[in-house]
Amino acid sequence: MSLAIWHVAKIIVASALLLIVVVPAAAQEFFKGKTVVVVVGTAAGGGFDTYSRMMGRHLGKHLPGNPSIVVQNMPGAGQLIAANHLYNRSAPDGLTIGHFSGSVIFRHVMGDKSAMFDGKKFGWLGTPAPERHTCVVTESTGVKTLAEWSASKRPLKFGSLGPGNSTSAWPHLLKATLGVPLSVIEGFKGTSDVRLAAEAGEVDAACWGWDSIKVTWAKGIQSGFVRPLIQTTLEPHPDLPNVPVAIQQAKSKEAQALLRLGAQAYGPASIAYSLPPGVPKDRLQILQSAFMATMKDPDFLAEAKKSNLAVSPIDGPTIEQTVAELYRAEPKLLERFREVIELSLPQR
Secondary structure, three states, rough: OOHHHHHHHHHHHHHHHHHHHHHHHHHHHHHOOOEEEEEEOOOOOOHHHHHHHHHOOOHHHHHOOEEEEEEEEOOHHHHHHHHHHHHHOOOOOEEEEOOOHHHHHHHHHHHOOOOOOOOOOOOEEEEEOOEEEEEEHHHHHOOEEEOHHOOOOEEEEOOOOOOOOOHHHHHHHHHHHHOOOOOEEEEOOOOOHHHHHHHHOOOOOEEEEHHHHHHHHHHHHHOOOOOEEEEOOOOOOOOOOOOHHHHHHHHOOOHHHHHHHHHHHHHHOOOOOEEEEOHHHHHHHHHHHHHHHHHHHHHHHHHHHHHOOOOOEEEHHHHHHHHHOOOOOOOOHHHHHHHHOOOOOOOO
16 A cells, blocks of 8 residues: 555544544533423323333433433324424424324325425434234124124224324224224324223224233223224234234225225334434434434333333334335325325315
């Protein structure tokens, strides 16, 4: 190696080492003494809230400067209020993290003007586990099987967080693809409110992630008050090998395509954590690394196991790719999907 090339190589190595030292130091200076707020799009007591509060107890120690982590609930409009707030009103400094359903992003994909954001521009930290949706029914309905539901003369009343949300979309999709009788009661602020309404006899059923249901509604499952009726995943959950899977019951190609798109839209990114657009790339990467380190933290995992919460993390870049794929969905299929879930778009 010539002397000139050797000097150039030394400069490159020194520059690289300088970057390695400077970036973490700057990040430590930024996060030290600060508070990171996790904005949760549902009311307290539900699965999203439970995951966020548990994560908040461990995330800070994996961030340089060990900032405090607090959780703020911002329910309403099927989690749309929180998503719009994060995108439009939160400073892009890495001190605000959003936690709302990926179904909110899908509303923008379908052209919903009340979704005032571009899902491709959020920064994604990752998800503790992909959502594996299951529809459950209360024992007071007398319905125990899919066949009994199909033959029922009384439509089951499903509790929902709002139009376009997965809690609303899945019942509508099941009605359109399998012909089961149901109605959807919109407007609950969180799944905890849906549970209370079911226990009061105001609604009969609901659809959201089984890994959340089995924790937050554990007493209902153990007592037999709550029964899993049908799964909306592409494959059965390991806990539910004998519960029918909707796509396996669908007869037409259109029905199968609608259910497959639903699984993509409401599965991997359903409980992902995100940042507002414009957060500096190095700070985004630090937060992504801290999130994944939290998912492997022995204390976090021990708490998750004690709480019976699933931890099967997907990293931020993978969630980013999943969201980008939704934006490439076939327009005709999207239009039909929108018709089925009865999502009315605001007039232009």
